[in-house]
Every structure is written in structure tokens, then in C-alpha cells.
Amino acid sequence: MTKTILESGDLRETETAYELTGPLSRVTIPATLHDSLMARIDRLQPIKEVAQMAACIGRNFDRAALEKIAGVSEQTLDDALVQLEQSELVFRRGAPPDASYVFKHALVRDVAYESLLKRRRQDIHARLVEVFEAENAAPELTAYHASQAGLTEKAAEFWSKAGSQAQARPAYDEAANHLKTALIEVGGLLDEPVWRERELELLVQIAQVYIAKEGYASAEASEAFGKAMQRIAATDSAELRVAIYYGAWIAPYIGNRLYQAYETANRLVEAMSGEAELIPRLISRRMRAATLISMGRSPEALEDLKVAYDLYQQAEITDFATKFAQDPGVQIWCYMHLAMWMCGDREGALVVADRSMELARHLNHANTFCYAGLHDITLALWEGDISRARKVTEEMRQVAIEHDMSLWKLYAWIFEAVTSCMADEADGPARVDAALKDYRATGCWLWAPLFLAEQAKAQLRAGDAAGAEAAVKRGLAEAEVCGERWAIPELHRILGDISRSQGDSAAAAKAYEQAAADARAQGAVLLLARAEAAIEGL
Known part of the structure; x- marks a missing residue:
């Protein structure tokens, strides 16, 4: 307020004081701080326009960018910046011509910005878009100015680009914000088919971001996939349709509703079988294979995975991080080593597992x-390899914490609990119960029967046969309801061990025979070998 009155000309400075230059009634006192700042800026002629253009850049601005849009000589610009400094409306950092500036307060910048007519503001922002685009500046910077300029298509393009870059780093909160802003911009362009399809692509990408950050049961991801499914008729792209169907599959898969997940995946494989595009066929096969493994149908899964891997080798996959939650090659190998192990190729499974981890580390993509x-x-759980399980669990935990990925933090906790059972730590079974409670609360339940099997083994080794039997029966009940049958042979074998520990050889033999029959039906060679060894040991 003092600055406003001093700059008004209604006072003059003498050696000892300030004196009025006219009647007191002529002195105008602004009613608000906003009015005061506006009055000061209005008196900045002829440098007011420089302040306004600087305000369009932002509270922080540099001389180089301002020079490219100012349309005045270097000397005129420098004189204007000096006057702005002297008025204490801006502060300078560094020396011209490399200086940068900051408005004294955000309100100062806002007042200068609002003093421009909307059309003039848009013109300045449009010039800034040209400058930053030519300089290959950060896409979010160009996107912001495009939005302010009303350049909707360009704004959508650059917000999308900014989101993709953030997703690839990964910086998931930033990516989600940028992509949602792109979606808002696209919302004004939906009269054209190309933008209706672009909307679907953004919805899928937003869903992938939330899957990476919050997990497969993410409400944000489900909402985005749901909107995409409602609008799926807007695209003829097989790849995009597969991505949308993936959203319909992943929630029941990770939630261990495998009959529903299989129906979706199987329908998609059939729909994509005649497509010329490789990636949609690859993804649909991988989805069905993942479901089949947990359902105890690993030989069938291996057939799908062989087809998927052949397609993967033929396909040219670029920028996978914006299209898929993980690298498709790593995905295929993950399920391949589990299916191979089940089918009896233990050594081959370990080789593929090592290859999968090696590629995942090389890609340096957190979610992958x-x-x-x-x-x-x-x-490693199936192998009984505590050391390997704990080593990778700790790596996963560190990455999950670094990138704030809630699902992977939860899985790390679950595996810490399960491996504590494998190591016969006293609190292991209780830790599994606590972890599974939180697991179910997220909407996830995949492989819970396998985790319960390890809990039961630990309880039996600790002499708690009743607790072990309760865990096995819970696992078997869950397997029947969910359709996750791959752990059933192991659960029956543990039930045999419990009967054997109680001296009931007949019940043990019956359970072992059931384990062998289940493993034989599933083609689970290594689990069959375990059951047969137990029978021989009676």
C-alpha cells in the first residue's frame, strides 16, 4: 500500500519527510490489496506490457523466453526489467542476458496476468507454445501454454506426451495428472472419430498407470477400463480392443475368480485368432495361459505360451511402458517358467526365470x-528355495517403496510372511493370517491357496496338526470356489502328512493317492513325484 501511494505522485520526498503535492482529498487509497497492485501495474507504462507478457510465462520466468515473445529491442527489454526490479515487483537471479526472474508474490503475477484481455493472453500463450515447441522444452510446459492459448488439439498432444514420459520414468502421480488433463482436452474434440479413439487410448493408459501404482484392483483403473469398454465401438484397432478386454479380465484374475477370468480370456483368444496384428494375438494368448496355470492346466498353458512367444519374437514392440503394465516378453517368461516347472522341466524353468529377472533388471522399469x-x-515357493524367495522379495520391496506402488508393497509383505513360515519362525503362521486379511481387503486373492499350503506345512512342523489341518481345508475350499486348482495336489499331500503324523496310515494313504490323482490329471509332473514319494514312504 505504501509503495502504491509513493508511486502515485501524490507525495514528494524532502530531506526530512514526505509532503503532499496537493489536497489530501486527491489522494486515492485502494480498497483492497488487489486494487493496490493493479494500480501500481497500471502506472508502469510503458513497461506494463512486458510485465504482462512475463506473467503469461509464469511466476518464474527467464529473460531468454521473454525476449522471444516481447517484440521489443534488447535495450528496451532490459530497461523494462530494470524498472520492474526497482519497483520491487520482481526479483532477479543471475546476470543478464542469462538472468531469471520471479514475481515478488503469486498475487502480483496474477494481477498482471488478469489485466490482459483474454484474447491477448491467448495470443501470448500461443507464441510461447511456438517458442517452447521449437526448443523441445518439457512437454508439460508446452502443454500448459497450449491449454491457456485454447489450442486444444496441441494441448491434448503435449499433455499426453508429458504423461507418457512420466509413466516411463516412472512417476505415477505425475503421469496420472498429465493424462487426465489430456483426457479433459480430448473431451472437447469428440465430434471427430480420431479423437474418440484417442480417448480410448488415454483411458487405457490411465488405467495402466493406476494398476502400476495401486494394483490390479485399483478403483481408478476399473473406472477407466469401464468407460473404455462402454466406448469400445469407437475403435477398429485390435490392439486397443485387447487392452480394453484386458481390463475386463485382470480384476477377476487377480481377485481369483478364475472361471470368469478364463471365460473372458478364451473369448478374446477366439476373437483375435483371425487378426493380422501380432500383439493382440500375443496378449490374448498370454492372458489365457496365466489363467490356465492357476487352474491347474499348465500343459495347455504352455501351448498358448509357445504361440505367444513366437508372436513376441516377430512383433516390433516399442514404447511398451505406455501400452502395457509390464514388458510383454517378461510377462510371457514369467508364466512360462511356472508352467514348465509344473510340467516337470525344473531346470528349464529356472533358466527361464533367471532370464526373466535379467531382462526386467535391464529394462529398469519398476512395474516390470x-x-x-x-x-x-x-x-521359489514351489522349489522350497527360501534364500531366493527372500532375496527377490527384498529387491521388490525396495522398488515398491521407492515408487510408492501399494500392490507390490503388499506382495512383499505377503512373501515375507510366507517365507517366515518356510523358515519355521514362530510368528510365521500369524503373519500369513494378517497378510492375507489385508490381501483380501484390496480385492486380490490370487494364489491364496498356495500361501495357505506353506502356512500349513509350518504349523505341522511346529506340532500344530489341528492348525495345519484347518489351513489345508481352508485352502481346498478356496480352491474349489475360486477355480485355482494348481495347489490342490500339494494341499492333499500335506493332508496326508498330517494324518501320518497322527498315526493314521490309512487316511494318509488315501490323501496321498488323491494328491497323485490330482497331479496326474493336471499334468503336474513334479507334484506327482512328491505324492508318489510320500506313498512309497508309508
Whole structure:
């Protein structure tokens, strides 16, 4: 307020004081701070326009960008910037011509900005778009100015680009914000078919971001996939349709509603079988294979995975991070090593698992690494390899914490609990119960029967036969309801061990025979070998 009155000309400075230059009634006192700042800026002629253009750049601006849009000589610009400094409306950092500036307060910048007519503001923002686009500046910077300029198509393009770059780093919160802004811009362009399809692409990409950050049961991801499914008729792209169907499949898959997941995946494989595009066929096969493995049908899954891998080798996949939650090659290998192990190729499974982890580390993509880790640890559980499971669990936990990925933090906790059972730590079974409670609360339940099997083994080794039997029966009940049958042979074998520990050889033999029959029906060679060894040991 003091600055406003001093700059008004209604006072003059003497050696000892300030004196009025006219009647007191002529002195105008602004009613608000906003009015005061506006009055100061209005008196900045002829440098007001420089302040306004600087305000269009932002609260922080540099001389180089301002020079490219100012349309005045270097000397005129420098004189204007000096006057702005002297008025204490802006502060300078560095020396011209490399100086940068900041408005004293955000309100100062806002007042200068609002003093421009809307059309003039848009013209300045449009010139800034040209400048930043030519300089290959950060896409979010160009996108912001395009939005302010009313250049809707360009704004959508650059917000999308900014979101993709953030997703690839990964910086998931930033990516989601940029992509949602792109979606808003696209919402004004839906009269044209090309933009209706672009809307679908953005919805899928937003869903993938939330899957990576929050997990497969993410409400944001489900909402985005749901909107995309409602609008799926807007695209003829097989790849995009597969991505949308993936959203319909992943929730029942990770939620362990495998009959529903299989129906969706099987329908998609049939729909994509005649497509010329390779990636849609690859993804549909991989989806069905993943479901088949957990359903105890690994030989069938291997057939799908062989087809998927052949397609993967033929396909040219670029920028996978914006199209898929994980690298498709790593995905295929993850399920391939689990299916191979089930079918009896133990050594081959371990080789493929090592290859999967190696590629995941090389790609340096957080979600791909955690995905590979999940399946590698699961293989280690089947192997009984505590050391491997714990090593990869800790790696996964660190990555999940670094990138704030809630699902992978939860899986790390589950595996820490399960491996504590494998190591016969006293609190292991209780930790599994606590972890599974949180797991179910997220809407996830995949492989819960396998985790319960490890809990039961630990309880039996600790002499708690009743607790072990309760865990096995819970696992068997869950398997029947969910359709996750791959752990059933192991659960029956554990039930035999429980009967054997109680001296009931007949019940043990019956359980072992059931385990062998289940494993034989599934083509689970290694689980069959375990059951047969138990029978021989009676």
C-alpha cells in the first residue's frame, strides 16, 4: 500500500519527510490489496506490457523466453526489467542476458496476468507454445501454454506426451495428472472419430498407470477400463480392443475368480485368432495361459505360451511402458517358467526365470521388475528355495517403496510372511493370517491357496496338526470356489502328512493317492513325484 501511494505522485520526498503535492482529498487509497497492485501495474507504462507478457510465462520466468515473445529491442527489454526490479515487483537471479526472474508474490503475477484481455493472453500463450515447441522444452510446459492459448488439439498432444514420459520414468502421480488433463482436452474434440479413439487410448493408459501404482484392483483403473469398454465401438484397432478386454479380465484374475477370468480370456483368444496384428494375438494368448496355470492346466498353458512367444519374437514392440503394465516378453517368461516347472522341466524353468529377472533388471522399469519378482518368488515357493524367495522379495520391496506402488508393497509383505513360515519362525503362521486379511481387503486373492499350503506345512512342523489341518481345508475350499486348482495336489499331500503324523496310515494313504490323482490329471509332473514319494514312504 505504501509503495502504491509513493508511486502515485501524490507525495514528494524532502530531506526530512514526505509532503503532499496537493489536497489530501486527491489522494486515492485502494480498497483492497488487489486494487493496490493493479494500480501500481497500471502506472508502469510503458513497461506494463512486458510485465504482462512475463506473467503469461509464469511466476518464474527467464529473460531468454521473454525476449522471444516481447517484440521489443534488447535495450528496451532490459530497461523494462530494470524498472520492474526497482519497483520491487520482481526479483532477479543471475546476470543478464542469462538472468531469471520471479514475481515478488503469486498475487502480483496474477494481477498482471488478469489485466490482459483474454484474447491477448491467448495470443501470448500461443507464441510461447511456438517458442517452447521449437526448443523441445518439457512437454508439460508446452502443454500448459497450449491449454491457456485454447489450442486444444496441441494441448491434448503435449499433455499426453508429458504423461507418457512420466509413466516411463516412472512417476505415477505425475503421469496420472498429465493424462487426465489430456483426457479433459480430448473431451472437447469428440465430434471427430480420431479423437474418440484417442480417448480410448488415454483411458487405457490411465488405467495402466493406476494398476502400476495401486494394483490390479485399483478403483481408478476399473473406472477407466469401464468407460473404455462402454466406448469400445469407437475403435477398429485390435490392439486397443485387447487392452480394453484386458481390463475386463485382470480384476477377476487377480481377485481369483478364475472361471470368469478364463471365460473372458478364451473369448478374446477366439476373437483375435483371425487378426493380422501380432500383439493382440500375443496378449490374448498370454492372458489365457496365466489363467490356465492357476487352474491347474499348465500343459495347455504352455501351448498358448509357445504361440505367444513366437508372436513376441516377430512383433516390433516399442514404447511398451505406455501400452502395457509390464514388458510383454517378461510377462510371457514369467508364466512360462511356472508352467514348465509344473510340467516337470525344473531346470528349464529356472533358466527361464533367471532370464526373466535379467531382462526386467535391464529394462529398469519398476512395474516390470516387480511383476517378474512376483513370479520368481512364486517359483521359489514351489522349489522350497527360501534364500531366493527372500532375496527377490527384498529387491521388490525396495522398488515398491521407492515408487510408492501399494500392490507390490503388499506382495512383499505377503512373501515375507510366507517365507517366515518356510523358515519355521514362530510368528510365521500369524503373519500369513494378517497378510492375507489385508490381501483380501484390496480385492486380490490370487494364489491364496498356495500361501495357505506353506502356512500349513509350518504349523505341522511346529506340532500344530489341528492348525495345519484347518489351513489345508481352508485352502481346498478356496480352491474349489475360486477355480485355482494348481495347489490342490500339494494341499492333499500335506493332508496326508498330517494324518501320518497322527498315526493314521490309512487316511494318509488315501490323501496321498488323491494328491497323485490330482497331479496326474493336471499334468503336474513334479507334484506327482512328491505324492508318489510320500506313498512309497508309508
